[in-house]
Amino acid sequence: MAVRIGIIGAGNIGSVHASQFSQLRDACEITAITDLYVPLAEQRAAEFGIPGVPESPEALIQSPNVDAVIIGVPNQYHAELAVRAIEAGKHVLLEKPMGINAAAAKQILKASQASDKVVMIGHQMRWESVPMQIKEQIDRGELGRIYTAKTGWFRRKGIPGWGTWFTRMDQSGGGPLIDIGVHMLDLALYLMGNPKPVSVFGSTYAEFGPKRKGIGTWGKPNWSGVYDVEDLATAMIKMEDGSTLTLEVSWAVHMDTDNTPFVHLMGTEGGASYRGATGKLLTEKFDKPLETPLSRPENDESERLRLSRHFIDCILTGKRPITSALTGYTNNLVLDAIYESSRTGHEVKLDWNL
Template identity: 60%
Template sequence: MSSIVKIGIIGAGAIGNAHMGAFQKLEGAQVAAITDVFLPHAEQRAQEHNIPLVHQSPQALLEDPDIDAVVVAVPNKFHAPLAIEALRQGKHVLLEKPMSIDSETARRIVEAKEQSGKILMMAHQMRWEGLSRALKGEIEEGKLGRIYNAKAGWFRKKGIPGWGSWFTRMDESGGGPLIDIGVHMLDLTLYMMGNPKPVSVFGTTYAEFGPKKAGIGSWGTPNWDGYYDVEDLATALIKFDNGATLSLEVSWAAHAAGLSEDPFIYLMGTDAGASIVGSTGKTVTHENNIIIESTLAPLEGDARQLMSEHFVACIQEGKEPITTALSGYTNNRILDAIYESSKTGNEVKLNWD
């Protein structure tokens, strides 16, 4: 492999387009090829970003010997087959969230990654936001002490995407807001907590808006001849092997009076606490029996740009990314457990043996 990492993009939609823009700004990478199930869309993106080659299919791109790494930015049900085939073809992979539509297919991705010896990185750009990096720095310096409780979530009041399309079909998406935006908050919180091992989950999901074609948002293209069989709100309590707990709440649509629609994370530690709500970060501690609250300043840098740089650096230096294949698998296991708990009404124990 040359010093320039040649990237192939699978998926010419909005997310794929964001990746194209980020990688084109890097000196150590070149977006060398693109493909999409709708080839005219790929051809349009190729013109916009000066991408030299449009492949006729994902398989053709994956078999291209000049491509070093691929970005998989397609609907959820295609994540596992494309990531696994990419790894078998000797490509490094930047995989959009969620890792897969369920933990079983996510496990197969992990196995393929281990067998290939290639890099597989999850594209969780929220870890790279300025406030996230600033807060992680505070945690690594020990300022929060031991984090024993966390609360995270994202309430959208009227934001169901693409009603009737793959977004709202369980067999194509793997779920609703829980696997769509909830996985972002789950991943970020686990990262902040030091990636403790989840041991039990209790959760409930609801579908009060989607089946009535209510709560529709602006993202995605509706298919009114389609169907809706996912949740539009989920809530869960996750327990970890170190005794810590995480409360997770997410919605695409909800009568959430008084609640912000900004994503949020609250961390409670033995020495201090911290929060990120939208673009605002804060820390709190007690000094001389007085509550001291401070503003957390974000670090500089574009999140997606930094994430792309990290992916390229991992390939060039042969190092594991901070968003590993195991982190993606762990997220999927927790999500599966929440759905199972909602169906059975029981707590779900997670066995990691």
């Protein structure tokens, strides 16, 4: 039987999910969509031929015509809606970051541990072609033991939706660190083999947003709104196994940057680099450095479609999603520690007590 999907949040990402899951018609069917702003949900319903527009998230969650709930709303509401959906016996695909902070993410993790349903976080970068090729090499042992890595994403001038929920601490939980940094952290930890982070030293800065500089093209600014988040973050994360990861992200910076997300993995036998649609494998052979370029194949399907298929596959087969509630919680713990380290000026040890 096709999985019946309900989408909460008809904004940017809600519409992306509607378009991706609409392409998997053999395996699923979008039966409902809702939004705080109902006319937007009605508009998406007409666009994607979705039959139901429940009047509230609660009505969608309780609907007998919905097996799986996709949540694409501002970060502040993630925990409340995800826990409600899990407790109502639904599968959940929740947008990143899992929680607005680690305490919120912990509520979702606990609800997911008490349920047999699929709970997955929307980290589509794991499904991009070059990271997938690198992962294959790592799994074959080509890199040996990865002892250090660098990841980041420097946007030169890319503050999204100044004054909207994106730039309000109480609604987003932070700036580029929780927005794009969470993707990079997630991808780097995954490629490193999910080592357990134990401590963090970091700093965040807000040098552009408060001056209304560094504005990007994503999201319409609201100049009567608030900007109280960082616009650059830098951190060093130490793992239980002794490996380290540096994470650096910006929405805006005066730097010679190509605006491309990157991960560099340094292993005992080889290295690997990911830079958007391209990458490299690096090693040494016959006393010479050897580099193999990697690229995204032509006509490659989208990473978001692969992510959507994985969600449905997990529901149908009982498989555990690769971006589980535990990996989402790990990301939130690290992000909280970076913000705390920046506030206190000290290294912060992660508290793994649940």
